[in-house]
Amino acid sequence: GATGNTYQTPVLNQSVSYWVQVGNGVNSSNSTTATLMVGPQVATPVFSPNGGAFAANTTQSVSLSCPTPGASIFYKLGTSSQYIAYTGAFNITSNNSAQAYATATNHVQSAYASASFLFYTTAPKILGNSTLQSSVNYGYSTSFFVFASNASLYQWYQGASGDTSTLLASSTTQSSLTTPPVLGATNYWVRVSNPIGNIDSPTFTAASYPVPVV
Numbered sequence: 001g002a003t004g005n006t007y008q009t010p011v012l013n014q015s016v017s018y019w020v021q022v023g024n025g026v027n028s029s030n031s032t033t034a035t036l037m038v039g040p041q042v043a044t045p046v047f048s049p050n051g052g053a054f055a056a057n058t059t060q061s062v063s064l065s066c067p068t069p070g071a072s073i074f075y076k077l078g079t080s081s082q083y084i085a086y087t088g089a090f091n092i093t094s095n096n097s098a099q100a101y102a103t104a105t106n107h108v109q110s111a112y113a114s115a116s117f118l119f120y121t122t123a124p125k126i127l128g129n130s131t132l133q134s135s136v137n138y139g140y141s142t143s144f145f146v147f148a149s150n151a152s153l154y155q156w157y158q159g160a161s162g163d164t165s166t167l168l169a170s171s172t173t174q175s176s177l178t179t180p181p182v183l184g185a186t187n188y189w190v191r192v193s194n195p196i197g198n199i200d201s202p203t204f205t206a207a208s209y210p211v212p213v214v
Contacts, residue, residue, distance in 0.1 A: 051115030123197030
């Protein structure tokens with residue numbers, strides 16, 4: 001048998017339990033039993049809502065579900081080290097985080113799910129921004145950014161400030177924007193928001209230097 005302080009199991013095709021006896025020729029002590037589960041993994045539980053940004057003084061009723069039939073769900077809030085059995089929806093009313101996992105008979109424990117809940121009392125403010133005009137070589141990109149407080153969402157648009165006709169779908173959650181290749185003067189702006197309100201940035205303009213004539 002194995003005589004070291006570690007043991008690598010053979011390839012397992014069923015659940016197996018192991019324990020170790022530690023001795024020195026005079027006395028010995030037995031470890032607790034460790035059981036290795038072999039089987040399908042329980043699906044990761046799902047929070048609803050899956051976290052997000054909310055207005056202060058509201059109550060969010062949070063539920064959990066798991067697609068695996070017969071699964072039991074366990075969750076904890078914040079920095080607690082104790083998971084408790086989920087028996088029904090629970091309320092969150094202030095900044096908090098949640099984590100959950102699920103188990104089922106003859107299944108491997110699920111992966112952990114997590115969600116963050118942020119509550120806002122005031123609308124966002126833009127505290128500063130990059131230069132409003134940037135010139136680069138033809139066909140190159142440039143960047144713009146804002147500094148904001150109490151922001152939960154950034155939505156960048158092409159056009160003059162306030163023109164919401166062209167949302168840049170790939171740049172909706174960041175405080176900075178890297179433009180597409182600049183082929184001529186193009187305007188951009190960003191709307192900073194949270195559940196209380198929003199504020200629009202000034203217009204940023206990207207321009208290109210003329211293409212050299214060869």
